[in-house]
Amino acid sequence: MTDIQITSPVSAPRIGESAPRPDGVPKVTGAFTFSSDLWHNNMLWGGTLRSPHPSANIKSIDISGALAINGVSAVLTYTDVPGSLLYGLEHADQPVLAADVVRYEGESVAIVAADHPETVRRALAAIVVDYQVTVPLVDPEAAEAAEPIHPDGNLIRRLRLRHGDQNIQGEIQVEGTYEVGMQDQAFLGPESGLALPSEDGGVELFVSTQWLHSDRDQVAVCLGLPPEKVRFTLSGVGGAFGAREDLSLHAHLCLLALHTGRPVKMVYSREESFHGHVHRHPARMWYRHHADTEGNLLRVEARLILDGGAYASSSGAVISNATCFAAGPYLIPSADIDGAVVRTNNPTCGAMRGFGAVQTCVGHEAQMDKLAAALGMDPVELRLKNALKSGDKLLTGQTITGTAPVAEVIKSCAHHPSTLLPSDDMMSLPGGAGRTADPHHIVRGQAMAVGFKNLLFSEGFDDYSSAICHLVDGVATITCACAEVGQGFVTLAQQITREVLGVEEVILAPAATATVGSAGSTSASRQTWMSGGAVQKACEAVRQQLLERIADQHQVNLDDLVLVDGQIVSLAGNFSLDLAAATTEPLEADIEYHHAPTYPVDENGQGDAHVSFAFAAHRAVVDVDPELGLVKVIELTTSQDVGRLLNPLQAVGQLEGGTSQGVGLAVMEEVLVTDGHIRNASFTDYLIPTALDMPPVEIAAFIEQPEPGAPFGAKGIGEPPSISSTAAVVAALRDATKRELPRVPVRPTDIVQLENDTL
Amino acid sequence: MSVTIARSLDQALEILSERPDALILAGGTDLMVQINRGSLNELSTVIAVNRIPELQGWKQQGDTLILGAGLTYAEMEKSDFTSVAPALAQAARTVGSPQIRNAGTLGGNLGTASPAGDTLPVLTALDAVVCLRSTQGTRQLPILEFITGVKNNARQPEELIEAVRIPVAQGHQEFCKIGPRNAMVISVASLALVVDQNAQKVRVGLGTVGPVPLRPTEAEEHLSTNVNWAANTVSTATLNQFSALAAAAAQPIDDHRGTAVYRRHAIGVMARRTAARAFTEETP
């Protein structure tokens, strides 16, 4: 049982303590305002007409029928976009509203504002679009050679990585081809927001997102407005996991508000949500690993192809991650890896927690197990033998200058005792209430996997963050545009402020483009480091200002002064001042925080492209009914490299939550796409783990080796749990079934393998 | 008023006779999904039937159970019901979620007549009789005459499903359902097995492997005639043949939830396992 100290809300918890969330009370009482809870007197409802075809030319759009409906205030198409028609995270390649072509099922074609969602629905049904349906490009392996489906071409990005001596060959070689299906982030809070026209001709938007300023910048260009007139404020976010990094309804809502002169609210249905955001890239991966007879890894070759769907989104960065981390956290002197992400008429793919490393972890861990079998070696021993450590070179040629406790992560996880309790209850068997099996039908399997990825953005991006600290009357107010999506940044912001300033009360101002600079994206496990760092530096700047003032006023040594427990204390012992009394005159600092520079990779994929790395391992135990192929994950154990624990209770939440998403990808989650059509755009058939599907997650160890250069030495912790978890569960299934299982999610038919089965 | 809450059976039937196009709303677990999705245009008349006292609960009359159309899955999970209708209680426990089970009804499962309806293979194995009522009188239809096709049944627009009659359990009963998650799943394939000790007959219902629930009569016949009723045992050869015949009787399709090949295989496995629970497999 994970042993966590829970501090009482009465104290003023600092770094390292399990401070309770500041938004906990409103969230448990239902008072917390998510973007779908927004409401304005006089508001209209917005809706979107979407293409039913994955590929078609648009001959005409007739909105007259919709405009004639009583209660409809606006029907807009691409001709109503005042500024740039195109937007995009990496490349502006996607239209706000489709003009003459649609490239994926669900692409936005028209938007409507009306007095009631039912009116909106009828108006959308009354819009007549003349589509000339074309054959969609749906095979990613055919994409590069096929006719371009977009002016930017069908190859979004290719990376070639050549590391070390290309002539090395190993006496032991294992090959495999692996496939990962399309996962969905499946956040619970639907895409939603409220836009209000401003008196100065601008517009205000309250929205759920991961990156407020990037959204605002893209939308301002589409609206043809200067950025200062486009004011985005973060509303309550119901989860994100990568799906809110791109725009969804932002420009649409702003257009409708500006056009109608009234507030407009929009909420996506769940079905619409599946079509309206990017998904995890499906991947096909071929690997060949070379080793010597002692089990030293010598070389890895890999060919990766990711299906990016219709628009580029963040695909370029995803394939870079996948390629750089393709072989896992192991020291390998030679590599030849080719990674490509291509454009198809399948649903658009982009960021999802783990960002390319999830897919390749499935591949490299399957390979490591194959290699162990070929060598007659214990799979854990093989991994330990080759585990990266500080000072080692990655496949990109970059030396790990920070911490890399890979061996500690692996050992602590592998050696952790099982916490399994035997159970007679039918509900604890695969099949649950379906009563499909008796205990003697079940086979058990166990296995481990290890994974890693970078923290923060890469390849020279410079994803800075900003924060303002304002101190008056002993109360600190922090303004930071970091998108709180559930991960608990808001808690850390308070803890950091208390740590630096010794205050008790910390107010968090709304996150808004109008009041503070960009905090970058809530992704890449970066916010604790970057926005935590910005908050830390802003508080330190205020502290410096204050202490300089006090030192001057009281003629004492600046170096003798500290802030602690609401007091300004002289360490020389001659006085202490009440902080509140000493800060009747406000102090403020507005800080931009940057990480150490990173660099693009060269034509061989070599370069110091990343700031830092984090590692994790999982051990999974699964019960399988081999005759029916039904599965239950019954134990999960994990260790993770965290640098330093800033809030143990929240850290547990991240490891447990990320692990459950990995379990989902291993055994049940897939967006099923046939000829470009999504067949399961609902929670009825896109299945995420319920409380009966998830075992407890036993945390074997948080490995704390402070990371140099990271605020408080803390590494980001959000992504690693979602990386090695999938690979561990699949490996455990292989152990139980003795099947190769090269594809995730593993379906019952993959385990049973019936003759003539159509899958 | 376009939404009427019927407070008696007579009131509901009156409205239905005048407005046979009215939508019948019980637990809402099927109809409201369609309404929320916008699939039902221009809702005209909705009759809410979940407050009609005559449709609530269940009662035993001798060897027959009369189940009100308004009986919810949660009520079917209760221990007093479990002892007289174990397979139906097992099926009820697999429907949706606890929230769905508090609202969804037996009548609704029949009214929707989905091939994946969880109670349907059990009712089939029990030779259930569906009782319909209108202002003109009553009708009783055996379940396989009531369910006529995919999401189609023999209810006339002015009729309400009033009740379902099944026999009190006369022996061992089993229900199995396959889904790709351990809770909240639409059935991929399901099977009910009902033993009638007195008649020395085994009846079986197959679910989600045809447009309607199926009775694999050859399989039933084979098992019924080859069980050692005195000792309550069955041979391995019989179990295997029973399994093969049950699988052969399935008419599954490929869809996004499963392949026909897998579904047929699953029926065979479930047939064998349920039979082996009802009767002890003889050791050679």
Add this chain to the structure above:
Amino acid sequence: MTTNHYTLKVNGKEHQVADAWTGESLLWVLRERLGLPGAKNACEEGECGSCSVRIDNEVVCGCLVLAATAVDCEITTIEGLAPEGELADVQEAFIEAGAVQCGFCTPGLLVTIDKLLETNDQPDDLTVREAISGNLCRCTGYGRILEAVNLAATKRREATS
């Protein structure tokens, strides 16, 4: 469009609903007409439990209730779980155990668990998991939620002893 007017009793108070479209769900009416957005709209097809409310003491999905039929019932939402300004034992437990991340599943879970503990104040692990199997959570993996239920059960047993 045909419209309705009716009265709903929510958290002990009567609310008049006027000019409502026939097809509005109870969830929608609570959120958009009655100023009670606590129950959430993650799927609106009965597959996530985020809209769980109590109607006449049974926990159901509010999205699957036609609002106009919910008259003459006692409806309890998350906003009515505890008196104004107070926290119920389950609410306190969720905060203390770290069971809240994004919070979107939280209201539905609290309503469900509050009812569970009424009928069983010492539920074992499998019982809890089955009771909340209709409440999806994407953030937590359910670990801290299970811990919160144990904590709340302890609080409830201590309060009633």
